[in-house]
Amino acid sequence: MTDRSPHVVLIVEHDALLKSLTVDIMEDAGFVALQASDADEAVTILEARSDIALLLTSIAMPSSMDGLSLAHTVGKRWPAIKIIIASGQVRLAAHNLRKNSRFFLKPYHAQTMISEIRSLIGP
Numbered sequence: 823m824t825d826r827s828p829h830v831v832l833i834v835e836h837d838a839l840l841k842s843l844t845v846d847i848m849e850d851a852g853f854v855a856l857q858a859s860d861a862d863e864a865v866t867i868l869e870a871r872s873d874i875a876l877l878l879t880s881i882a883m884p885s886s887m888d889g890l891s892l893a894h895t896v897g898k899r900w901p902a903i904k905i906i907i908a909s910g911q912v913r914l915a916a917h918n919l920r921k922n923s924r925f926f927l928k929p930y931h932a933q934t935m936i937s938e939i940r941s942l943i944g945p
Contacts, residue, residue: 829943830854830871834864834879834892840928844878851936860885861892868896874903875943880928881909893923904942906935 831853835841841857848855856874858864860883868874877896881889893905897920905920910928924938 827873828852828854829875829939830856830873831876831878831939832856832858832864832867832874834858834861834877834883834889836860836880836883836885840880847932847936848878851939853939859883861887861889861895864892865895868900868903874900876904876906876939878906878908878939881907881912893920897923904939906938906942 831848833841833844833848833855835844835857836859841859845855845857856867858867861879862885864877864879877893879889879892883889887895889907889909893907896903896905905923906926907923908926908928908930922942924942926935926938
């Protein structure tokens with residue numbers, strides 16, 4: 823038994839059903855899942871908490887910035903936070919991502935996503 827707290831994952835997704843499903847997947851995998859509907863809400867959460875290990879964001883969302891801009895902002899302001907960007911419409915090549923970031927094409931396979939998150943932030 824370990825006394826280590828579970829990793830905190832912030833999920834940013836405007837589609838309520840997909841966000842709820844992703845939260846369930848993260849919690850079933852043992853992560854603490856926070857959720858935001860857009861980038862502005864995500865930044866508010868990031869400014870209020872210091873325990874977020876990973877940002878999982880969709881690219882397309884209604885907000886002052888899209889998921890790519892959010893990922894860029896998080897990379898500059900909170901460089902320790904790992905990032906996963908997901909999209910069903912846009913494909914990103916690995917050379918377009920910063921270190922400790924990954925891209926997933928939607929729909930993604932839950933177990934593949936969990937494995938990738940664990941490789942980024944640990945078990």
